[in-house]
Amino acid sequence: MREVVTRGTASSTANLAFPPLGYVSEGGKTGTAEYCDDIARPQGLCIPGRWPSHAWYVGYAPADDPQIAIIAFMYNGGEGSQVALPVVRQILDYYFRRSPAPSPEPIIQPGHS
Numbered sequence: 001m002r003e004v005v006t007r008g009t010a011s012s013t014a015n016l017a018f019p020p021l022g023y024v025s026e027g028g029k030t031g032t033a034e035y036c037d038d039i040a041r042p043q044g045l046c047i048p049g050r051w052p053s054h055a056w057y058v059g060y061a062p063a064d065d066p067q068i069a070i071i072a073f074m075y076n077g078g079e080g081s082q083v084a085l086p087v088v089r090q091i092l093d094y095y096f097r098r099s100p101a102p103s104p105e106p107i108i109q110p111g112h113s
Helices: 002-006 080-097
Strands: 027-034 053-061 068-074
Touching: 002 027, 027 080, 053 080, 068 080
Parallel strands: none
Antiparallel strands: 027 053, 053 068
16 A cells, blocks of 8 residues: 555655655555446436546555554545545644644542642
């Protein structure tokens, strides 16, 4: 899954608008799943060879010792690398750049020090 980010559909070459974060190693897998369901069929979208597709991406970081894994699934979203990948990258970026939450102060019970 690391290769998807370094040389595959989630690499900077394949996705110029949302390249890998650069400051943390990532692993991931893009996906595009064609479908024909009770919503698409009545709309005339179930045309063999041109079915609509769901977009998905699963990403995790750091690649060698993951702290977080995220899955984005977009119903009728199209290509996973173009639609779901940016969502996961934005969440990963927020997760790693956020300020640490303040540590809770210890609760001292009466009679204990």
